[in-house]
Every structure is written in structure tokens, then in C-alpha cells.
Amino acid sequence: MPTVTTAATELPITRSCPYAPPAEHRKLREEAPISKVTLPSGAEVWALTRHEDVRAVLNDPRFSSDRANPNFPLLLLNGQRRALRFRPSLISMDPPEHGPARRAVVGEFTVKRMAALRPRIQEIVDQHIDAILAGPRPADLVQALSLPVPSLVICELLGVPYADHDFFQTRSAKLLNRTTPADERIAAVDELRDYLDALITRKETEPGDDLLTRQLEKTGDREELVSLAFLLLIAGHETTANMISLGTMTLLEHPEALAAIREDRSRTPKAVEELLRYFTIAEFATSRVATEDVEIGGVLIRKGEGVIGLGNTANRDPDVFANPDDLDVERGARHHIAFGFGPHQCLGQNLARMELEIVFNTLFERIPGLRLEKPSGELSFKDDANVYGLYELPVTW
Amino acid sequence: MRIVADKDVCVGAGQCVMTDPDVFDQSEDDGTVIVLVEKPLDVEKAREAVNVCPSQALSLVED
Numbered sequence: 001m002p003t004v005t006t007a008a009t010e011l012p013i014t015r016s017c018p019y020a021p022p023a024e025h026r027k028l029r030e031e032a033p034i035s036k037v038t039l040p041s042g043a044e045v046w047a048l049t050r051h052e053d054v055r056a057v058l059n060d061p062r063f064s065s066d067r068a069n070p071n072f073p074l075l076l077l078n079g080q081r082r083a084l085r086f087r088p089s090l091i092s093m094d095p096p097e098h099g100p101a102r103r104a105v106v107g108e109f110t111v112k113r114m115a116a117l118r119p120r121i122q123e124i125v126d127q128h129i130d131a132i133l134a135g136p137r138p139a140d141l142v143q144a145l146s147l148p149v150p151s152l153v154i155c156e157l158l159g160v161p162y163a164d165h166d167f168f169q170t171r172s173a174k175l176l177n178r179t180t181p182a183d184e185r186i187a188a189v190d191e192l193r194d195y196l197d198a199l200i201t202r203k204e205t206e207p208g209d210d211l212l213t214r215q216l217e218k219t220g221d222r223e224e225l226v227s228l229a230f231l232l233l234i235a236g237h238e239t240t241a242n243m244i245s246l247g248t249m250t251l252l253e254h255p256e257a258l259a260a261i262r263e264d265r266s267r268t269p270k271a272v273e274e275l276l277r278y279f280t281i282a283e284f285a286t287s288r289v290a291t292e293d294v295e296i297g298g299v300l301i302r303k304g305e306g307v308i309g310l311g312n313t314a315n316r317d318p319d320v321f322a323n324p325d326d327l328d329v330e331r332g333a334r335h336h337i338a339f340g341f342g343p344h345q346c347l348g349q350n351l352a353r354m355e356l357e358i359v360f361n362t363l364f365e366r367i368p369g370l371r372l373e374k375p376s377g378e379l380s381f382k383d384d385a386n387v388y389g390l391y392e393l394p395v396t397w
Numbered sequence: 398m399r400i401v402a403d404k405d406v407c408v409g410a411g412q413c414v415m416t417d418p419d420v421f422d423q424s425e426d427d428g429t430v431i432v433l434v435e436k437p438l439d440v441e442k443a444r445e446a447v448n449v450c451p452s453q454a455l456s457l458v459e460d
Contacts, residue, residue: 059453099408106409106428111418113425334416334449343408345451350411 009037011047011308012075012178012284014383018376019250019278020325025049025313034299037308040178045073045287045306046299051317051337053297054286054309058342063288063307065344067092072289073306075178075386087223089231091285091344098343104218105228106347108157108211114350117153121355124152125362133366138373141393145363146244147237150355154236157351158229159210160199168192172234176385196229197222232348239282240352242382242389244359247275249379249393250327251360252372257329258364265361271329272356277336278327280312281388286340311337369397398440398457402430406454413455416446430454 013022020026028035029049037047048054057063066072068088090102107113125145132144147169155162171188174180180188200212200222207213211232215225251258251271261268286309290301301307315336316324339346346352364370373394380391400420409428413421417439422431437443440457447455 059451102408103427103429107424107426109411110409110423110425110428111411111414112423334412334445339410341451343452345408345410345412347410350415353415 009035009047011037011039015381018379018381019327021280021283021310021312021316025310026316028310029313029317034297039073040075040077043071043073043306045308046301048296048307048309049313049317050297051314051320054311054314054337055341056296057288057307057309058286058337058340058344060294060342061095062290062292062294064094064291065092065098065288066094069289071304071306073287073308075284077182087227089227090347091231095343101224102343102347105211105215108214109347109351111350114354117157117351118354118358120156121149121153121358122362124149125358126366129362129366138394138396141248141395142241142245142390143392145359146241146248146390146393149244149359150240150352151237153351153355154233154348157211157236158232159203159208159212160196160229160233164195167195168233169237172238173385175234176238176387177382178386179384192230192233193226196226196233200225200229235346236348236351238387238389240355242281242387243275243279243352243356245390245393246279246281246388247272247356247360248363248370248395249372249376249390250275250278251364252370252395253376254327257327260329261360262364267330268357268361269353270332272353272360273334273336274327274329274331275356276338276353277315277321277331277333279388280315280336280338282338282340282386283310283312283388284308284386286311286337309337311340367397370395371397398443399436399460400432400434400443400446401456401458402432403454403456404429406452408452408454410451412449412451413446416449417442421446 009024013024015022033050034048036044038044093101128145128149132139151165152162171192174184174188203213203216212229261271288307290303290305292303294301318324321333339349373396382389407429411423413430414423420434420437422433424431443457447457
């Protein structure tokens with residue numbers, strides 16, 4: 001019989017090493033892979049730590065993504081949760097609504113459509129590296145490269161003016177940070193929502209060659225489009241930005257890995273895949289709530305109970321990845337769940353992969369002497385945010 | 398070995414195309430899978446595509 005512990009573990013737990021999930025998560029996986037944990041709100045939910053179990057939940061329609069469900073596990077205090085003023089976006093939808101809504105937009109993110117963006121992304125990356133080389137040393141890579149590149153790319157794809165980046169970057173950072181007071185968090189969401197609503201209104205009279213205009217022509221449903229724009233704008237820049245920073249830090253502290261990709265660029269996609277697995281930055285995105293009694297890995301999860309798939313720990317499952325704590329840039333394992341699994345798997349994953357590949361190849365080629373100004377142990381990590389990353393990354397050359 | 402794709406289950410993540418673009422493509426309209434080569438020569442890659450498909454819309458069947 002599988003062991004089930006009582007809810008002794010409280011989430012979230014701060015990492016002690018920037019390169020590894022908290023040791024307590026690993027302990028759960030080894031001793032009680034499906035066990036009850038306590039959230040900051042006091043709610044008790046199931047934590048899943050095995051790759052197989054997390055994949056099973058994420059692809060099982062008996063588990064709901066509805067974030068408005070009071071039992072849905074969020075790492076927020078009760079005062080921070082509030083019925084949003086707008087429609088649930090794709091990440092909160094269940095069947096039968098989710099499938100058609102996703103299909104209405106997924107054609108914008110096909111592998112071929114993303115590949116067509118490659119020259120423009122290369123140009124954006126080159127311009128930012130030109131500016132770094134022309135600027136002072138040290139430079140903060142987060143502000144100089146990690147954040148602006150994916151922000152510009154998603155702005156151009158959606159048709160959001162990049163000139164407004166300060167406005168949406170500050171608000172999305174507040175939204176993703178667990179320590180943001182409730183009123184500030186709500187204000188950030190409302191302001192972003194109003195901004196996007198006004199933007200979409202302008203597109204009715206001033207259409208552009210962009211995703212939001214095309215979706216507007218397809219659907220008469222303005223509210224749904226505002227929710228979609230909100231999701232894509234936030235998910236489209238924060239996540240990739242954090243992976244650029246963490247990936248650069250990691251490669252600079254793992255010279256053999258860096259040498260491998262410098263020697264042969266065709267290795268970079270595999271290195272990107274490994275960095276995605278290694279960090280699994282959107283660790284808490286893989287949460288669900290059961291809508292029926294379901295048995296997972298021999299444990300009965302009852303209707304109404306919340307489940308958190310600890311993706312980072314599941315991506316270090318030794319039953320699935322050999323020597324999972326080693327960074328092996330030639331591993332080539334693509335069945336990790338850094339982008340989730342099931343029908344909600346990240347819509348922008350192929351864009352993110354390409355952005356990371358272009359950034360790493362270009363950065364290390366054009367600034368061969370790039371080095372960290374401070375070692376990883378002295379850097380400030382986003383331990384208080386729902387998407388892991390770096391607040392700053394001072395580099396010199 | 399023959400590839401069977403369930404287009405109703407497919408969520409258009411494009412993982413199969415990333416695995417083997419000679420065998421898989423996506424509809425430009427809704428991103429769902431198009432199998433270009435039903436009986437792939439590279440069975441290992443086809444197995445990987447089955448494994449990485451997030452909605453498990455792909456399967457390999459023996460004829």
C-alpha cells in the first residue's frame with residue numbers, strides 16, 4: 001500500500017539551492033509520493049511528485065482547471081483570491097468549453113507559424129545585444145535582454161504596443177508575486193484588464209496584422225478576447241524571460257555544457273530542453289481540483305479535493321530520467337512536464353523554445369567573454385513568485 | 398507500424414511536428430495534427446511522438 005502522510009508539509013517551501021527543488025519535495029517523492037500538504041490559506045490538498053502521476057492527473061478530464069472553484073489549490077491567502085471581473089481564460093476552462101476555445105487560437109502557434117518568426121526574433125535579439133555591447137559594464141541581463149526580447153516578440157504577435165511595456169511588466173510582476181497585498185494585486189489585474197479592453201476596442205476601428213485583430217474578426221465575444229489577451233501577454237513574457245536569465249546563469253556556471261553548445265549549435269535545442277526540465281519554473285501551474293472520486297497511483301482522491309502536481313520534482317523522477325539531478329545538455333529528453341501536460345499544455349511552448357535557442361546561440365557567440373559578475377549563490381531569486389526566476393543577473397565581459 | 402491520430406483529442410501542441418516534421422504537420426486552421434506519412438520509416442521517432450503528445454492523441458498500431 002502506498003504511504004499517505006498527514007499534512008505536515010506546508011507549501012510553498014523556499015529552495016536552499018537555486019539549481020534544485022526544495023529538499024522536502026524530493027523527500028515527499030521518495031517517502032510519500034502522493035501526500036497531503038497545507039497551503040498558506042490553511043487548505044489541505046494533495047501534492048503529487050511522480051512524473052507518471054502528474055501526467056495522469058493533467059490528462060484526466062475528471063480533474064478541473066477551474067480557478068474559480070473554491071477548492072482549486074492556489075498559493076494565495078483567502079483575501080487575495082477574488083472572483084475576477086472577467087471571463088475565465090483558457091487556463092481556467094474545462095470541457096466542453098476549453099477544446100473549441102483553444103482550437104480557435106492554437107493555429108496561431110503552430111510549429112510552422114513560429115518558425116516564420118525566426119528572422120524577426122533574431123533581429124530583436126541582435127539589437128538588444130548591440131545595445132549591451134555599446135552600454136556600461138556590468139549590465140543587468142534581466143533588464144537588457146531577458147525581459148525585453150520575449151516582451152517585444154509577444155507584443156508584435158498580439159498587436160500590443162511595446163511602448164506600454166513598463167505598464168504591463170510591472171503589473172504582471174505584481175500579479176505573479178505571492179507577497180503582493182490583495183488590494184494591489186486586484187488593482188493590477190483590473191488595470192491590465194481595462195488596458196486590454198481599450199486596446200481591443202481600438203482594433204475594431206484600426207485593425208492590424210496581428211493575433212488580436214484576427215481573433216476579433218473570428219469571434220464576436222469581446223470578453224473572451226480580453227481574457228485571452230491577458231493570458232497570452234503575461235504568459236508570453238514572464239516565463240521566457242525567467243528561462244533566459246536562469247539558462248544564461250546556468251550555462252555560465254557549467255562551462256562544459258556551454259562549451260558543448262558553442263562547439264556545435266545543433267546541440268542547443270537539446271540544451272534548451274534540458275534547462276526547461278531542470279528548472280520547471282511554472283511549478284504550481286500544474287494544479288487541479290477533482291470533480292469525481294479518482295484513484296491516482298493507488299491513492300483515492302475524493303471529489304472536491306485539490307491536487308498540486310509538483311512539476312519540478314516530477315521532472316527529477318529517477319524512474320523517468322536517469323541521474324535526474326545532473327544537468328546533461330545532451331540528454332534530449334522531451335517528455336518532461338515543464339510546459340505541463342494534457343489539453344492545457346502551454347500554447348506558446350514552441351515559441352519559447354525558439355526564443356531560448358536564438359538567445360543562447362547569439363549571446364554566447366557575440367559576447368564570447370560573457371561572465372557572471374556575482375556567482376549564483378549571491379543572486380536574488382524569485383522564491384516569492386509563482387514563476388521561478390531571477391530578479392537581476394549582473395554580467396560583464 | 399501505422400500511426401493513428403485522433404483529431405478530436407488533439408490539442409495542437411505541435412509536439413509531434415517538433416519530433417518529426419517529415420511525418421507530422423498541423424492544420425493551419427486549428428493546429429490539429431495531420432499525419433503526412435502513415436507508415437513511418439523511423440519507428441523510434443514515431444514512438445517518441447506518441448510519448449510526448451500531451452493529449453495522447455497518437456497511437457501506433459500493428460497491421
